[in-house]
Amino acid sequence: MTTDFHFRSAGAGRKTLILVMEIVLALYALLIFYPLVNMLFSSFKTTRDILRFPFALPTKLDFTNYATVWIDKGFGRYFLNSLWTTAGAMVFVLLFGSMAAYGVSRYRYRLSTLVYMLFLSGIMLPLKAAIIPLFILMKSAHLVNNPLSVILIFIAMGLPSTVFILAGFMKSVPIDLEYAARIDGCSDWGIYRRIVMPVVAPAVSLVTIYNAVPIWNDFFFPLVFLQNDRWKTLPVGLTSFFGQHSTDWNLLFTGLSIAVLPILLLYLFMAKYFIRGMTAGAVK
């Protein structure tokens, strides 16, 4: 394309510009990589070595720190808690969200705009600001220290954007497909499940990433509702771990590595989907 910059065919002025761009980008890449590499290295060092020789390579590849943090310090449990809460919430975000999107985009009725607006209102209301009434409600429902509380809130967090994005895609599914299915005796549920959902499958993968990453990372609601060590999610577990072991830097770096590596590995294999999914709300 004419807008692409190629170093070899460029004039002197543009050559300088390209060089500047490359240097800036390379330096920034280094600024991202080095702190992560240092974190990994530090997880194999002793606290003494981390403080005395912060830039040195670890002398041996010893996984005792990982075993300690994963088993003794409960990170294995925190990890599973995060996994189940996220998965549990996502199942319902996708099910109820796609159903609601279908209900507002594929039928004509007087209240459809109102229903749509009710869902959209959630996009503009910061859920954190409602923590006091939410706490009162959860307490009276005996859901404090029960992962259901957080799952319920995560579902509500994910529904508005899911309805917004999926309704947009569902509107463009040709109505003729629906007529054909109806003539073949398909029920409304059948049309939703067999016709519309398969067509919007790419958008479903988009909203999955768009919601699953913030839910996996969420700290505020598990902090308030899951104080029992049995149910703590990874971010909350990491927090209490930092409170208890503030001087064992090797363990702290190990805990951080455990918190960061799984999502990094996933990203290596599906970077394109992550980028498209997470920017889905802001890019049209």
Next chain:
Amino acid sequence: MTAKDLRKGLWVAFFTVPGLAIVFAVILLPLFMSLFNSLFHWNQLIRGDFAGLENFRKIFAAEPYRTRFFNALGNNLKWFVATMLVQNTLGLLFGYFLSRRVAGHEFFKRVIFIPVLFSIVAVGFLWGLYLKPNGLFNSFLKLLGRPDLMKAWLGDESLATFSIIAVNIWRWVGFPSLVFLAAIDNVPVDCLEAAYLDGAREPTVFVRIILPLIVPAITVITVLTIIGSLNVFEQIYTMAGLDGGPNFSTDTIGTLFYRTAFGSVDSGNPEIGIGSAIGVVIYALTFGASIFSIASLRSREVEL
């Protein structure tokens, strides 16, 4: 109503009611409860007399709430301004660089986005360790031969907020970068070709053609920055503590709200009335900002 209408109505209810019920119970009901609760006196979890706007008056005019509130709001403003100036400008620059498809652009694009995926908590604790007086960052300055630049990055009242903002920019700059990249990629090639044929130089093309055509993306990023700046909480919690230390210099509305709701601003007890009032203020600010931005987005769309 015919049987057909009834059938349709039942199907619509079947599809929308489960989602609506959850949105109502978790988003809308608590909103109205916040409004309602903010108008009463509270003794711990027990609602007392009707208070009118007394709780709001306290936030804006009575000590110690007033000092804390405006101190926190000022810091949220710092977050907004610094993020707009540094993060979003940098993001625009990166987005532009990447859109020119310089060598390695696919690699850089992926790398820049890596920290966006991490939890704020992990990033906050990681950099919290690096920014300690004996941490990696000061060691790096010493290595460069500039020990005079070594600072207590999170311990100095005048520096702490900006250190935390810098960490947040490290985590999040990939997001505006890739949103701007997508926007610039959507600029019609004809416009750019015509400009190049007329002999326009690169800065002119950027300012005169690219910038005006990516205004919608700029608006989206501005709105997200407003909302993000009002919602700062985890960053402070992990790097400065719930009290927004040192000496409240990093306190934000989010941390102040949490302390009020769960106890420790004045008496050490949760203050539901004043906490709800702060919650209502957060709602109002966020909602107002969103509406404002959507309105201005609409007007730009007509222009294009």
